[in-house]
Amino acid sequence: xxxxxxxxxxxxxxxxxxxxxxxxxxxxxxxxxxxxxxxxxxxxxxxxxxxxxxxxxxxxxxxxxxxxxxxxxxxxxxxxxxxxxxxxxxxxxxxxxxxxxxxxxxxxxxxxxxxxxxxxxxxxxxxxxxxxxxxxxxxxxxxxxxxxxxxxxxxxxxxxxxxxxxxxxxxxxxxxxxxxxxxxxxxxxxxxxxxxxxxxxxxxxxxxxxx
Amino acid sequence: xxxxxxxxxxxxxxxxxxxxxxxxxxxxxxxxxxxxxxxxxxxxxxxxxxxxxxxxxxxxxxxxxxxxxxxxxxxxxxxxxxxxxxxxxxxxxxxxxxxxxxxxxxxxxxx
Numbered sequence: 001x002x003x004x005x006x007x008x009x010x011x012x013x014x015x016x017x018x019x020x021x022x023x024x025x026x027x028x029x030x031x032x033x034x035x036x037x038x039x040x041x042x043x044x045x046x047x048x049x050x051x052x053x054x055x056x057x058x059x060x061x062x063x064x065x066x067x068x069x070x071x072x073x074x075x076x077x078x079x080x081x082x083x084x085x086x087x088x089x090x091x092x093x094x095x096x097x098x099x100x101x102x103x104x105x106x107x108x109x110x111x112x113x114x115x116x117x118x119x120x121x122x123x124x125x126x127x128x129x130x131x132x133x134x135x136x137x138x139x140x141x142x143x144x145x146x147x148x149x150x151x152x153x154x155x156x157x158x159x160x161x162x163x164x165x166x167x168x169x170x171x172x173x174x175x176x177x178x179x180x181x182x183x184x185x186x187x188x189x190x191x192x193x194x195x196x197x198x199x200x201x202x203x204x205x206x207x208x209x210x211x
Numbered sequence: 212x213x214x215x216x217x218x219x220x221x222x223x224x225x226x227x228x229x230x231x232x233x234x235x236x237x238x239x240x241x242x243x244x245x246x247x248x249x250x251x252x253x254x255x256x257x258x259x260x261x262x263x264x265x266x267x268x269x270x271x272x273x274x275x276x277x278x279x280x281x282x283x284x285x286x287x288x289x290x291x292x293x294x295x296x297x298x299x300x301x302x303x304x305x306x307x308x309x310x311x312x313x314x315x316x317x318x319x320x321x322x
Contacts (some may be wrong), residue, residue, distance in 0.1 A: 002281045025261070027277075028238060031285045032257060035239040038281075065258030074262075077269040084271060145265075204277045 001038040020067030022145035078152045227298040235289035
């Protein structure tokens with residue numbers, strides 16, 4: 001039995017109010033609930049609201065559990081995706097070029113302007129974050145688990161750099177090398193997020209059609 | 212899903228086996244197919260199914276297609292090339308496991 005647009009929106013709003021905040025996870029759960037409810041309507045010959053109520057009484061806990069992955073961002077999933085990205089041909093070429101340019105071509109320039117380089121690293125994240133907020137929360141008003149979950153890599157990466165600072169003095173790691181590593185990680189992360197986002201939209205081109 | 216580590220540990224293999232046989236499937240379809248095959252004995256819950264599907268997708272074992280169906284969007288999953296190879300390996304491993312368990316639990320019936 002085909003549900004109306006209003007009935008689909010009702011399910012969507014119900015899940016949204018139940019804290020399934022990510023649009024991509026909710027989209028999938030809306031389809032799940034809608035499929036189950038329409039089957040129930042046919043089998044038991046009842047209307048939408050009775051079928052929905054009956055289904056949610058039995059399954060609400062499990063449905064919300066499927067959407068709650070958003071609360072505890074999935075660390076292993078993000079790491080796995082980033083690791084796969086780092087060994088792609090494009091990423092390896094970027095790493096090679098970055099190391100070659102920073103170690104040979106621009107070594108003197110970077111050494112003399114290390115502070116400037118550090119500012120570029122920090123501001124690139126800042127600019128990226130601002131653009132991100134404008135596009136996703138300002139313009140499209142969407143939250144996507146498939147993309148946002150990957151930001152956990154950023155947190156993890158900078159915890160590693162904080163840790164490396166602890167060993168910096170003892171092992172005499174230079175600020176220059178540390179800045180290069182931070183730059184490499186930051187730029188790789190920004191490319192990774194951009195690629196993940198574009199992949200998501202190419203696979204989900206209908207995502208913005210239903211309001 | 213039955214509350215047993217045996218079943219929980221087999222969830223990914225069950226999903227991949229179904230996708231191998233059915234080309235592409237969506238979440239609700241997977242739960243219903245399992246219910247149908249096991250005559251209602253095995254019930255995969257949404258809370259177990261979707262995180263498993265998302266993990267398989269992140270690992271590059273599944274690919275997705277989103278289509279508009281009956282006023283809503285539906286996400287179909289299908290095996291990637293890597294996923295197809297992994298399915299063969301997992302099924303072989305599961306068969307070995309069953310064979311070994313059979314030998315231990317019921318030696319007379321072992322093959």
